[in-house]
Amino acid sequence: MQINIEELVRPEVSKIKPYKGEKETRDYSLDLSGNESPYDLPIDIKKEITDKIMENPLNYYPKLYSKSLRCSIAEYLDIDVDCDQVMVGNGSDDVLDMMINTFINPGDRVLAAAPTFSMYRFFTEIAGGKYDYFSLAETEFTLDNMKKIIDDLEPKMIFLCSPNNPTGHQLSKDIILQLADIYSGILVIDEAYAEFAEETLLSHVNDHTNLAVTRTFSKAYGLAGIRLGYLLGSKELVNQVRKVLKPYNINSITSLIGKIILREEQLIENRVEKIKLERDKMLKIYSEYDNWTVFNSSANFVYIEGEDTMEFKKMLNENGIKIRSFDRKPPAIRITIGKPEQNRKVAQIFEEFKEANKNE
Numbered sequence: 001m002q003i004n005i006e007e008l009v010r011p012e013v014s015k016i017k018p019y020k021g022e023k024e025t026r027d028y029s030l031d032l033s034g035n036e037s038p039y040d041l042p043i044d045i046k047k048e049i050t051d052k053i054m055e056n057p058l059n060y061y062p063k064l065y066s067k068s069l070r071c072s073i074a075e076y077l078d079i080d081v082d083c084d085q086v087m088v089g090n091g092s093d094d095v096l097d098m099m100i101n102t103f104i105n106p107g108d109r110v111l112a113a114a115p116t117f118s119m120y121r122f123f124t125e126i127a128g129g130k131y132d133y134f135s136l137a138e139t140e141f142t143l144d145n146m147k148k149i150i151d152d153l154e155p156k157m158i159f160l161c162s163p164n165n166p167t168g169h170q171l172s173k174d175i176i177l178q179l180a181d182i183y184s185g186i187l188v189i190d191e192a193y194a195e196f197a198e199e200t201l202l203s204h205v206n207d208h209t210n211l212a213v214t215r216t217f218s219k220a221y222g223l224a225g226i227r228l229g230y231l232l233g234s235k236e237l238v239n240q241v242r243k244v245l246k247p248y249n250i251n252s253i254t255s256l257i258g259k260i261i262l263r264e265e266q267l268i269e270n271r272v273e274k275i276k277l278e279r280d281k282m283l284k285i286y287s288e289y290d291n292w293t294v295f296n297s298s299a300n301f302v303y304i305e306g307e308d309t310m311e312f313k314k315m316l317n318e319n320g321i322k323i324r325s326f327d328r329k330p331p332a333i334r335i336t337i338g339k340p341e342q343n344r345k346v347a348q349i350f351e352e353f354k355e356a357n358k359n360e
């Protein structure tokens with residue numbers, strides 16, 4: 001039958017613009033657009049994974065609700081939480097979506113900062129929620145200001161991304177905790193980049209039933225390809241969110257690799273340290289250019305605003321390097337920190353860019 005499919009679509013879905021990411025306009029030799037780790041798993045670990053896949057049957061479903069993976073995460077975190085306070089998802093996107101599915105009715109308000117990670121809006125709107133945002137400069141993120149915004153908008157859920165994507169800014173832990181004390185909705189702290197920062201709220205989920213912290217294996221652990229993320233919350237919160245969970249949402253191979261990487265604490269730590277050093281070097285380099293506002297970053301990327309940032313992006317693209325850009329006023333770019341030699345290449349193109357602009 002030939003029917004008009006569009007007429008059957010939920011109005012919330014019909015309005016959605018699918019997520020596009022950065023445009024693929026050419027073949028790039030280096031991708032610094034997705035905040036991934038530049039480091040793949042070492043070859044001996046890959047071999048171990050391959051051997052384990054050969055040994056394990058794939059014709060059976062994975063274990064229901066990924067208990068052993070959740071327990072490995074709880075143990076790895078080394079804080080006072082048990083396996084049942086951890087929920088795993090197909091990337092942290094998946095656990096963020098579970099939070100919305102559990103708590104947001106059509107018409108409920110969801111609040112987040114601007115700019116921030118675009119998926120909060122995406123999931124809210126698919127669920128029929130109303131997405132609101134606040135724009136506060138770093139120094140304006142105070143309890144009083146947040147209270148005013150909450151009193152005004154009465155959101156049922158707030159997403160705080162810390163360090164924030166795309167700015168790299170880390171929010172004050174003290175203020176978030178004070179907020180958790182006075183706010184009667186659900187507070188989700190997205191810590192996708194927390195390994196590159198100095199603070200975390202993970203250990204506070206036991207003190208606040210309304211606090212959930214999400215993490216990912218896609219960034220510091222260098223495993224964006226396996227799609228694994230998790231949420232940590234109080235037992236009360238997780239007991240509710242578990243109701244929307246699809247029973248086999250984590251495949252056996254992801255689970256296997258996830259458990260292996262948790263064993264490699266030292267490897268991850270060394271890589272994170274390298275990336276942080278490189279980040280600070282690149283921040284210094286970009287900051288020497290007066291035309292730009294370079295945001296201080298607690299993550300594995302650098303965010304820059306400036307009228308001529310698009311020209312720099314064009315030069316990088318012409319050299320086969322992909323970065324993320326934002327069509328804002330002023331225009332902005334976000335550049336993932338790569339390996340030292342990759343960052344040197346970016347720095348060299350930046351020198352050429354500055355030189356070219358000097359001659360204008």
Ligand SMILES: Cc1ncc(COP(=O)(O)O)c(C=O)c1O
Nearest residue numbers: 091092093117165192216218229
């Ligand atoms: C702030 C933030 N949260 C969550 C995610 C999603 O990560 P994943 O679904 O790969 O775990 C990203 C990815 O870029 C992100 O930047």
